[in-house]
Amino acid sequence: MKKGLNLIEYYGKRIGFDSGEIVKIRDRLYSQMIADGVKLNIGMFDSVKRLKDMGFKNVIVTGSESDNFHTMHKKNKEFLSMFDLIITRSDYKNPKPHPDAYKHAMKQIKAKASECLVIEDSVRGIEAAKKCKIKFVHFKNSKRQPGIFKQIKCKLCI
DSSP states (O other), X not given: OOHHHHHXXXXXXXXXXXXXXXXXXXXXXXXXHHTTOOOOOTTHHHHHHHHHHTTOOOEEEOSXXXXXXXXXXXXXXXXXXXXXXXXXXXXXXXXXXXXXXXXHHHHHHTOOGGGOEEEESSHHHXXXXXXXXXXXXXXXXXXXXXXXXXXXXXXXXX
16 A cells, blocks of 8 residues: 555544545646646756767656656657656556665666666655665756755765
8 A cells, every 4th residue: 555545544534534535636636736747847858868869778767657657748758759768656666765666777778777877856766776876966856945955965966
């Protein structure tokens, strides 16, 4: 069972709400939020294109479920076409910061950690990369709170 659902069940019982109804409301609100898609971070398109043109394999490793990911990126088809592989939450067992997601990606593209670079905007993703001993770059996301990465010892933030 997913962690979020456990919390919903726990608090739903405590306050007398049906957890199934809470989940439906949460899912409906999330679907509305992503319906218009997401804008790419400034510089992300050009960075990925440059890597692709240089012959690198580009892989997306996301904690989003496949349907949600493709809904969010429905307007980013050209961007997505620059990736050799897209790994979504259902493709691996444990979510980030567990290393499963990146281990799965390396297995799929037959790469060693020393041959990889993770470009990540989340603390959980950076922790997962560190657990796999993969070099990483923190790509700043304007939606994150300032200072959230202080506990991560980044060598490069772009």
